Amino acid sequence: MYLHLFLFFTLNSSLFGLNTNVSALGNDTDYHALLKFKESISNNPLYSWNSSTHFCNWPGITCNSMHERVLMLNLEGYDLHGSISPALGNLSFLRILSLQNNGFGGKIPQEVGLLVQLQTLYLNNNSLIGEIPTNLTSCTKLENIDLSLNNLVGKLPNEIGSLRMLREFSIVTNKIEGQIPPSIGNLTSMSHLVLGDNNLEGHIPQEIGHLRKLIFLDIYSNKLSGMLPSTVYNMSSLITFSASVNRFNQSLPSNIFHTLPNLQEFDIGANQISGPIPTSITNASVLRLLDIDGSHFVGKFPNVGKLCDLRIVSASNNHLGSNSSKDLDFLSPLTNCSKLRVLSISYNNFGGVLPNFIGNFSTQMSQLYLGGNDISGKIPSELGNLNSLILLTMEFNHLYGTIPSTFGKFQKMQKLELEGNKLSGQISPFIGNLSQLFFLHLGDNMLEGSVPPSLTKCQKLQYLNLCQNNLKGTIPLEVFSLFSLTSLNLSQNLLSGNLPGEVGKLKNIEEFDVSKNHLSGKILGTIGECLSLEYLSLQGNSFHGIIPSSLASLKGLRGLDLSQNHFSGSIPEGLQHISTLEYLNVSFNMLDGEVPTEGIFRNASGFAVSGNRKLCAGISELHLPPCPAKERKFVKHHNHTRLIVVIACVVAFLLILLSCVTIYWMKKRNKQPFSxxxxxxxxxxxxxxxxxxxxxxxxxxxxxxxxxxxxxxxxxxxxxxxxxxxxxxxxxxxxxxxxxxxxxxxxxxxxxxxxxxxxxxxxxxxxxxxxxxxxxxxxMTNGSLESWLHPAMEISDQPKALDLEQRLNIITDVASVLHYLHYECEQAIVHCDLKPSNILLDECFVAHLTDFGLAKLLSSIGVSPMQSSTVEIKGTIGYAAPEYGMGSRVSIEGDMYSFGILVLEMLTERRPTDETFKDGRNLHDYVKISIPNHLSQIMDRTILLEDSDKLTLMDRNVRECLHSLFRIALACSVESPKERMSMVGVIRELNLIKSSLLRSMNALQTQQRT
Missing domain, CATH: 3.30.200.20 (Phosphorylase Kinase; domain 1)
Incomplete structure (x- = not known):
């Protein structure tokens, strides 16, 4: 009996000891694997991964509490660089590996295939190369794989069909080639399959129809061809189908929409699909988006007026219609679609007259594309009822009559194209009501009268084209107050008068064309102040005088046409030093003297001089006569040299004397009242x-x-x-x-x-x-950002709150204007006082930066300014860069610090001067130690309130967006100015975040509906 007990305890203690040793051994294995992973990171920000704390307490690590084995490694958005260590394969208990939104390079290690417990693998938005490891299919418990936004090559592994538990698989935006393997039909748990923006080719396998739970199928922008497999049409669970920008052909079956009852988005544009639009589309009762743009569809457009959820219809660039008077009958039922925002039917064969009821379209209609058809008649005045339009294109039709005055209601209009019609009458002053306009093209019509001075109210206008009309009179000076203009085309009209010196105000102009008018006078040197100018066309007028030498200041000039005028004198030698110049035409003028031989003047095919009888020399290909000898002129010049020297000395003396007098009066003036x-x-x-x-x-x-x-x-x-x-x-x-x-x-x-x-x-x-x-x-109707982040509750019982999307838009707006001030102005501007109270919100919650009372102009980017941050340049405590407090000079990096603090405040609700920040702590440190594991604890509670549906579901893309925003803010607000993120990088990151958030919101809405 005792012997049995002794043997029992001996064996069991031995077993218990073995289990303890195994646990300790595994624990030690995980510890060393993590250290190896840390060693493979080149910039190594994981400074807290050290022996002073247990590795289960390291940031980004989640362990099993019983065995202290690593279950989750989540380092998304840590800005890590280097390679992914093969040692991760030793984390045998790992279930979640999340390294997205970093800068990892190299290949995905094969050792990842050893992680047999792995359920989630997120490596998206890195710089990984090589192929997808084939032994990844050994991880049979995988449910989510996202390898998007990398540089992966090779083919999809045939063995992928063994991952029977896989629900989401995304490789969007890589360089994956080859065919989609038929084994993908084995993934019967799949709900999201995203293969877009790669180089996949061949046919879609019929086996894809086995994915009965698939709700999201995205294969856009590949090289896939053939017919869309019939099995796709039987996937009744499908909500989104995107196959645009491929090489699919033939036609769609007439009953396609009978078996897709849940379809909300159908995008097959930019393919070679032909035939009629299936009439069964009338049964797609929940359809929100129909995109067949850039295909080969023919026939009538079906009646889709019963599709109450329809928001976007894009059918441009097809062969729809038959130039018949009944082609536009389908527009009438569309007036029942109260949610319709975008209708695009341009560049088809639609004929007929625009009906008056077009003004009954949805009040939410924002974009209407009608150009490139055979539409005739007058423009209905009722069209002005669509006062939410931001874009209207009706170019290249057969429209006649005047532009309706009701267009003055388009307060939100940003782009208006009416060129290539037969419109007549004057351009009404109502055009000045379109204060949001940035693109206006009325060219190639029969418009009369003058260029309306009311255009000066369109201060956002960037593109203005009134060419090929019958406009008369002078160019109004108001046009030259449109400082935002990048392209101005007034060519082929009947304009007269001079080209005023105010043309130099167009600092952003890139294309300027006033050719073939009746303009005259001299070209003033102020034209050389248009430093952004790339193409200048003055040909076919009556300009005279010399060609201004200031044109040589246009260092980005690519095309210059001065032909068919009355210019005299010599060709400015400075033009040969413009390295970008590709085309120069000075033909048929009265120029004389020697033709330069460098730069553009070396290329006879890019330089035209014919019709100038007194030009000489130049390269041999021009066949110009040699220039006459200059000996006598030289002697005469020599005789005048002494006189010139004497005059120069007198002038120098007078200038010195004038300078002394000026300094004296300036000092005296400083004591007088401000002027x-x-x-x-x-x-x-x-x-x-x-x-x-x-x-x-x-x-x-x-x-x-x-x-x-x-x-x-x-x-x-x-x-x-x-x-x-x-x-x-x-x-x-x-x-x-x-x-x-x-x-x-x-x-x-x-x-x-x-x-x-x-x-x-x-x-x-x-x-x-x-x-x-x-x-x-x-x-600004909505006041300051300060009032929304920190509302005064006594003013309103209902607290103000901005949702996540609004905050992201405001952050993007502020980043955009700072980029403009820092990099796009002629002289860089540092704001010096960026904070919520200096950001105002208009009625659409668009952010506007204000209060430039502390702003400084810098001489150039990268050159230390002469101004120093003295007591006069304090900014605001908490937002001002720390180096300003130590006397450092004003810099762009100082604004970047303020921007980072601003974003942190917008996301956390905490001011940088919050009383909780004591003993050297600040907002930057508070956030840094709290993410990514304690995101919900530091976020502004009003975001959680406003976005409860989104954030309680906590879609991973929403998490990624928030983490990315925090990462950007921290990178901008580091203490060292040299290490701060630049606004160029911020803009790039914000664009990625916005696109990701949009996808996430759409996916969450889909999930909620299902």
């Missing part, structure tokens, strides 16, 4: 009386905020038919004068959709005889 400078001369002025009356005597009830150097009032002006914001400077406060001038200097020559527009200013005397300074700007 306006040229900084505000370009702004229209308004009287003190107008501001006083418009604010009820600057009444307290109109006070809406405070700035650094004054107060902001809400008011109205007689000259502005809208509510405005009036910033009144407190001139008793030190620095207010300088703030006023700084703001005028910063804003006078810059234009951007995310800047608060200064409408006018006031520099006057108030009713008490005191100096008075004020700036008048656009009034």
């Amino acid at each position: 306006d400078s040229s900084a505000i001369n370009q702004l229209p002025m308004v009287s003190y009386k107008s501001l006083h009356d418009g604010t009820d005597g600057f009444s307290a009830r109109n006070l809406i905020g405070f700035g650094n150097f004054g107060s902001v009032y809400k008011g109205t002006l007689e000259s502005e038919d809208k509510v405005v914001a009036i910033k009144v400077l407190n001139l008793q406060k030190k620095g207010a004068h300088k703030s006023f001038m700084a703001e005028c200097n910063a804003l006078r020559n810059i234009r951007h959709r995310n800047l608060v527009k200064i409408l006018t200013c006031c520099s006057s005397i108030d009713y008490k005889g005191q100096e008075f300074r004020a700036l008048v700007s656009e009034f």
Whole structure:
């Protein structure tokens, strides 16, 4: 008996000891595997992975509490670089491996195939190369694989069919080639199959029809061909089918939509599919998107008026219609689709007249494409009822008559194309009502009258084309106040007069064409101030005088046509130093002298000089006569040399004397009362009386905020038919004068959709005889970002809240305007005071940056500015870069720090001056130690409130977006200026986040409906 007990305890203690040793051995294996993984990271930010704490407590690690084995390795968005260590294959208990949104390179190690417990593998958005490891199929418990946004090559493994538990598989945006293996039909648990943007070819295997749980199938942008397999049409669970930009052909079966009752998105555009649109589409009762753009469909467009959820119909670039008067009958039922936002039927064969009921389309209609058809008749005035339109294209039809005045209702219109018709009459002043317009093309019509000065109200206009009309008169000076213009084409009209010197104001112009008009006079040197100019066409006018040498300043010029004018003198030698110049035509003028031989002048095919009898020399291919000898001219020149030297000395003496007098008066002037400078001369002025009356005597009830150097009032002006914001400077406060001038200097020559527009200013005397300074700007309906992040509860019982999408849009808006200020202005501008109270929101929650009272102009990017951050340049505590407090100079990196803190505040609800940040802690450190594992604890609770449906489901893409935003903010707000993320990188990352969030929201909506 005792012997049995002794043997029992001996054997069991031995077994218990063996289990303990195995556990310890496994624990030690995981520890060393993680250290090996850390060693393979080149930038190694995992400084907290050390022996001072147990590895189960390291950031990104989740362990089994009983055996202390690693279950999850989640390091998404840690900005890790290097390679993925094969040692990860030793984490034998690992279930979740998430390394997305990093910078890993190299191949996916084969050892990943040893992780037999693995359920989730996220390696997307890295720089991985090589093939998908074939032994990955040994991980038979895998449910989710995402290898998107890498540089993977090779083929899809045939063995992929063995992953029977796989639900989501995504390899979008790689370089995977070959065919889709038939074994994919074995993945019967699959719900999301995303293979888009690769080089896959061949046919879609029929076996794909076995995936009865598939709701999302995306194979867009590949080289797939043949017919769409009939088995796809029997996948009744399918919600989204995207197969655009491939090589599919033949036609669709007539009953295709009978067996797809849940289909919401059907995208097969940019293929070679032909035949009619199946009439069974009328049974697709939940269809939201129909995209057959760029295919070969023919016949009538079916009646889809019963599809109440329809939002987007894109059928452009097909062969629909028969140039018949009944081709547009299908438009009438579409007026029942109350959610329709986009209708695109351009470049087909639709004939007939636009019906008046087109004005009964959905009030949500934002984009309407009708161009490139055979539509005739007048434009219905009822079209103006669609006042939510942001885009309307009707180009290249047979429309006639005038442009309806009801188009003046298009307050949101951004792009309007009416070219290539037979429109007549004048361009009505209503065009000035389209204040959001950035693209206007009315060319190739029969329009008369003058170029409307009201265009000056379209301050966002970038593209203006009025060519090939019958416009007369001079070019109004107001056109040259459109500083945002990048392309201006007024060619082939009847315009007369001079080309005014104000043309130099077009700092952003890239294409300028006034050819074939009746313009005359000299070309002033200010044309050389258009430093962005690439193509300049002045041919076929009556310009005279010399070709201005300032054209040599246009270092990006690619095409210059001055032919068929009356230019005289020599060809400016400076043109030969423009390395980008590809085409130069000076033919049929009255030029003389020697033709240069360098640069563009070396290429006879890119340079035309015919019709100038007095030109000489040049390269031999031009066959010009040699230039006459210059000996006598040289002697005559020599005789004048002494006289020139004497004159030069006298001039130099006078300049020195003038400089001394100027310095004396400048010093004396500094002691006199403040006076306006040229900084505000370009702004229209308004009287003190107008501001006083418009604010009820600057009444307290109109006070809406405070700035650094004054107060902001809400008011109205007689000259502005809208509510405005009036910033009144407190001139008793030190620095207010300088703030006023700084703001005028910063804003006078810059234009951007995310800047608060200064409408006018006031520099006057108030009713008490005191100096008075004020700036008048656009009034923003939704106030400041500050009021939304930190609302005053006593004002409203219902707290204000911004959802995640709105916050992302605001962050993108601010990033866009900072990129413009830092890199796109002629002189870089540093704002120096970026914070929520200086970001205003309009009625559409578009962000506008304001308060440039501390702004500084920098001489050039990368060159240390002369200004130093003295006590006058403090910014705001918590937002100002730490180096400013140590006397460092103002820099772009300082704005980047403020941007990072701003984003952190928007995501966490905490101000950088929160009282919880003590003992050297700050907002940056608070966030850094809390992500990614404690995301929900630091997020603004109002995001959780507004986005509860999205965030309780916590779709992984939403998590990725949030993590990425936090990562960007932390990268911008690091202490060292040199290590801060640039705005170029921020813009790139934000674009990825927005596209990912959009996909996520669509997927979540789909999931909720099902």
